[in-house]
Amino acid sequence: MQEYRARPRERAEELLEGYLLEHRLKPGDRLPPERELSQLWGLSRSTLRTAIAHMEQDGLLYSREGSGNYIAAPKYNRDLRGLLSMSQAAAAQGLRVETRLLDIKRMECGKDLARRFGRMLGAPVYKVARLRCVDAAPLMLETAFIPAELAEGLEYKELERRSLFSVLEEDYGLVPEQGDEKVGITYATAGEAELMGVAEESPLFWIVSQTYDRQAGLIEYCRAVARPDRMRLTTVLERQGEEEDIHET
Amino acid sequence: MRHEDAIGPNSPLYLQLRELIRGKIENGEYLPGTAIPSVGALAETYGIHRLSVRSAVSALIGEGLLKAVQGKGIFVVGDKLEQELESVGGFRQNMVAQGKKAETRVLVKTLRPAGAAYGALLGVPADTALYFIKQVCSVGGEPVSLEEIYLPAELVPNLDKVDLGVFSILEIQDFYGIIPVRGEQSLEITQLNPADARQLGVEPGRGVLRLQCVSYDGGGRAVELTRTYTRGDRCTFSVHFQREY
Structure with missing residues (x-):
């Protein structure tokens, strides 16, 4: 079997990752000085710095000029199969979500939306654009489309205070029962960059979801971008045919 | 986020062209694996500057819808x-x-x-x-x-x-x-x-x-x-x- 030596940078990242896990460092905790760590692991300062910079970019660490490197706030975990609203899910993780309603308007379906919702060209839909912030930091920009006939008067609901799904369920009897979600990468446009507080062209999650009610069919089609340094997407998979699952995550 | 609904006659030309090309890929006019018209040809067809065509095309390359092959042209990428x-x-x-x-x-x-x-x-x-x-x-x-x-x-x-x-x-x-x-x-x-x-x-x-x-x-x-x-x-x-x- 071949000899394998990890590259110094890979070794540095692995050691840092191990250090965080082993010492159970918490958000806001300070990492030992770079000098100390590079001596401890026999790494050059520049290799260690490259590794730290990479972890900063990934949202695991942050640095303060002249004072060192710190453990970043935990990422928001978006459970892809959970149907908790974002505010419920965040609360369970000890985070607070705020929603800023950027725009809500009634518009006519273009070709693509009409096809997606199985409606005529020009059928009315609501377009709801919201900026979701976690602990006051921008996290996700969502644009949702909802057939207007299913939710007449949606523009008068308190969409900054209530989740869209609970409005749909409680006020319109639409139950978000199942759906699908696609995830990829996109790059921030100038407008997205400004709202999200990132540089233009920086990578963002691109999430497209469709949610269905048993009777009404597709009730919401949503396109979102999210900051990858503040969010991770998770799911637990179970092989079918096994007995009752254990959903502890 | 694809803001095609927000793009209208007053949007910058490169954005309008970007959505136009996207539309042609979606409706099958530009087929996966085939080349779209050259930058020069697009510029001439729509009477816009080559630089605007380039920014429309490079945005779509960044999204993975198009792919530039040196010396051959710009190709439509198939389904992800x-x-x-x-x-x-x-x-x-x-x-x-x-x-x-x-x-x-x-x-x-x-x-x-x-x-x-x-x-x-x-x-x-x-x-x-x-x-x-x-x-x-x-x-x-x-x-x-x-x-x-x-x-x-x-x-x-x-x-x-x-x-x-x-x-x-x-x-x-x-x-x-x-x-x-x-x-x-x-x-x-x-x-x-x-x-x-x-x-x-x-x-x-x-x-x-x-x-x-x-x-x-x-x-x-x-x-x-x-x-x-x-x-x-x-x-x-x-x-x-x-x-x-």
């Missing part, structure tokens, strides 16, 4: 490959299921101690021996993902003698009676170091999707840790969810 997050199967199974031919090239196959990081993730002591495999998966000759796989050596003792080009990790585990029944997955965006970026054929600064999966057998023992780095322009991940009562 989709990986089902729900299946416990490996890469090969996913791709074969979609009728695409997948190849695996092993870069590294070695024994190593778990160390603090992988020990913690797999729940084993730091001195536990792990097999570490690093491989590139390609579809149709193009690299799609880079996989780093960590397996406790005592669970798959003769792994070094197995040809990973022939058998998947899942098949090998099957030989040893190891059946992963549960996987905890997380999807993040990260950037590869220059050497890994080259293997995957992406620019080092470009974001890639990182899927981490820790698999467990029926007894709750961690049997595998996999980190899969995927080109964002070649793959999307999809998942289906259902409310539980």
Whole structure:
């Protein structure tokens, strides 16, 4: 079997990752000085710095000029199969979500939306654009489309205070029962960059979801971008045919 | 976010052209695998500046809808490959299921101690021996993902003698009676170091999707840790969810 030596940078990242896990460092905790760590692991300062910079970019660490490197706030975990609203899910993780309603308007379906919702060209839909912030930091920009006939008067609901799904369920009897979600990468446009507080062209999650009610069919089609340094997407998979699952995550 | 609904007659011309080209790809006027008209031709057709055409085209290249081939032109990229997050199967199974031919090239196959990081993730002591495999998966000759796989050596003792080009990790585990029944997955965006970026054929600064999966057998023992780095322009991940009562 071949000899394998990890590259110094890979070794540095692995050691840092191990250090965080082993010492159970918490958000806001300070990492030992770079000098100390590079001596401890026999790494050059520049290799260690490259590794730290990479972890900063990934949202695991942050640095303060002249004072060192710190453990970043935990990422928001978006459970892809959970149907908790974002505010419920965040609360369970000890985070607070705020929603800023950027725009809500009634518009006519273009070709693509009409096809997606199985409606005529020009059928009315609501377009709801919201900026979701976690602990006051921008996290996700969502644009949702909802057939207007299913939710007449949606523009008068308190969409900054209530989740869209609970409005749909409680006020319109639409139950978000199942759906699908696609995830990829996109790059921030100038407008997205400004709202999200990132540089233009920086990578963002691109999430497209469709949610269905048993009777009404597709009730919401949503396109979102999210900051990858503040969010991770998770799911637990179970092989079918096994007995009752254990959903502890 | 695709703001095509917000783009109208007053939007900058390059944005209008971007949406026009996107529309032609979606309605099949520009077919996957074929070249779209040249920058010069588009500029002439619509009477706009070549620079505007270039920015429209490069935005769509960035999204993975178009691909520029030096000296040949700008081509429409076919449907993105989709990986089902729900299946416990490996890469090969996913791709074969979609009728695409997948190849695996092993870069590294070695024994190593778990160390603090992988020990913690797999729940084993730091001195536990792990097999570490690093491989590139390609579809149709193009690299799609880079996989780093960590397996406790005592669970798959003769792994070094197995040809990973022939058998998947899942098949090998099957030989040893190891059946992963549960996987905890997380999807993040990260950037590869220059050497890994080259293997995957992406620019080092470009974001890639990182899927981490820790698999467990029926007894709750961690049997595998996999980190899969995927080109964002070649793959999307999809998942289906259902409310539980």
